[in-house]
Amino acid sequence: DGGITQSPKYLFRKEGQNVTLSCEQNLNHDAMYWYRQDPGQGLRLIYYSQIVNDFQKGDIAEGYSVSREKKESFPLTVTSAQKNPTAFYLCASADSGGAGNTIYFGEGSWLTVV
Amino acid sequence: GNSVTQMEGPVTLSEEAFLTINCTYTATGYPSLFWYVQYPGEGLQLLLKATKADDKGSNKGFEATYRKETTSFHLEKGSVQVSDSAVYFCALLNAGGTSYGKLTFGQGTILTVHP
Numbered sequence: 001d002g003g004i005t006q007s008p009k010y011l012f013r014k015e016g017q018n019v020t021l022s023c024e025q026n027l028n029h030d031a032m033y034w035y036r037q038d039p040g041q042g043l044r045l046i047y048y049s050q051i052v053n054d055f056q057k058g059d060i061a062e063g064y065s066v067s068r069e070k071k072e073s074f075p076l077t078v079t080s081a082q083k084n085p086t087a088f089y090l091c092a093s094a095d096s097g098g099a100g101n102t103i104y105f106g107e108g109s110w111l112t113v114v
Numbered sequence: 115g116n117s118v119t120q121m122e123g124p125v126t127l128s129e130e131a132f133l134t135i136n137c138t139y140t141a142t143g144y145p146s147l148f149w150y151v152q153y154p155g156e157g158l159q160l161l162l163k164a165t166k167a168d169d170k171g172s173n174k175g176f177e178a179t180y181r182k183e184t185t186s187f188h189l190e191k192g193s194v195q196v197s198d199s200a201v202y203f204c205a206l207l208n209a210g211g212t213s214y215g216k217l218t219f220g221q222g223t224i225l226t227v228h229p
Binding site: 033035041042043044045048058090092101102103104105106107108 | 146148150156157158159160163203207216217218219220221222
């Protein structure tokens, strides 16, 4: 089936550790995105990428890093520099960033710092 | 920069009531507008979209019209069901300038429908 796969669904991290969230899509989309959602709040953009080997910071990039070595993959690393990482993380993709293109979302990953 | 403002919730309705969730936006250029729905513990699903002024998006009984003159994209449904209970997000995709490809969301509106 075509779609966006995020893993793991649930992840626990100790303070001071880096963790990487996986996002894979088989939709042949050029654009990929990472959003963070806190309970009862909207989505905030962390990073986005319009093409392989290129990405841009979103509104809350501090404490996060990404790579885009392959078209289908856009992993997000939550570093120890992120002071409040507990949240729901959503990966998304689109054919491109142009007008009229729909952005599709994965099922999300829950990250909890213990 | 771009921004999206939704009416504050939560919104509580009885089944078969009329629904309106207001959404206004600020953007440069000619953005595309979207409504997404999120069920508990899940990702976001596209509900409907409109790509230019006066376009009407519709799906599953929901409608929204892209009004450039009032910079609005209000969501409406004539008769809600219990199964419509979810969080609804208005979003804007800017297709030009330095914000190319960036999808900006409103804060979300929680809708609860009672039998």
